[in-house]
Amino acid sequence: MADDGLAESYAQAFAGRLTPGQSPALLLVDMVEAYLQPDSPLYCETAPAAVESGARLLDAARKGGRPIVFTNVEYEPGGADGGLFYRKAPVLEVFQRGSPLGAFPAALTPREGEWVVTKQYPSAFFATGLAERLHEAGVDTLLIGGFSTSGCVRASALDALQHGFVPLVVTDACADRHPAPHEANLFDLQAKYAELVDSEFGASLLA
Template sequence: MAGEAGRDENYAGTFDGHLQPGKRPALLLVDMVEAYLVSDSPLYCETAAAAVAVASELADACRANGIPVILTNVEYEPGGGDGGVFYRKTPVLKVFDRGSPLGAFPPALVPREADRVVTKQYPSAFFGTGLAEQLHDQGVDTLLIGGFSTSGCVRASALDAMQYGFVPFVVREACADRHPDPHEANLFDLQAKYAEVIGSVKALGIIGTD
């Protein structure tokens, strides 16, 4: 408790700015695939199923309101020849070698015809994908972000979203990590410096369902 109090005192007045949504939001769901949902997967996350349920609700609301939905997945050449240093550092990424069932979207998040699927090889949804340019062309200025894992690809994508000029809103209940400590620490740091961390009710308000 003393450590938390010291942390809050250190951040107060220094990292307490806030962002407002723009005029054209989109939903970005990062790597919400079976690798995090199947219990015998090495990437299994106990809280992932609950995050998928929230993400599915957000996606349906976006589609009903004409708001773009983007889903990312990860896919490598067998053996990871296109995965570079990331694949070498994190051998568990072999679960995303082309053809692996663990790379599939779960039934609740199977992309619809109008959705955009971005296949990536690195943590950020923006790195090497052309996503920023596509969203700018659509006039998108705000991103609602959920996915797996909070401390990895969600954080990387939210940081890049900010750096590309999008206002990032990370939806707490739509994110999950394999351990609560990195989950909470990264949400804390994202809120402090790079994004707004919001609940699903506020996210639905930005979508326009309230």
């Protein structure tokens, strides 16, 4: 998405690369019905294709015996536990407890023993204890997909880096409501905070 001048400038300023570790895990961020149902205010046209890629990663992680983390969002009625985020983004009311829009799609339904992290803020790590649990499991690398690219995926990838995990953002397993924020955030994540990979490469690491 960047013009040649910007791409060259970023290439000079942000030339470092991160290498995957030996113990990867899969993090699927908020891959729930709110982004898949056309009548939802959070609907993403590209979300169904991202779910297919997420399912490919999930299958590889299960076969490889890797840790698997799903996140979802849930609020008390009226958003009493949503704080400033809920006030800033009132669309989050779709995630009040019991809403069908907060459910996982059939292709990405957690199994017994797989981790489900319920959160109230963008990052999968904020006030959830996820970093500690991943460290205890010996994880050093996270394959990250989910919704939306510019929101909770970005926040989770940044926090993964800050907690000492190599963040690998799986581009075809992410979606946003418009191509512009999707592409801009992937560009910036690659430049500064993460590495971009596709689901074929991601699945090979998890298998």
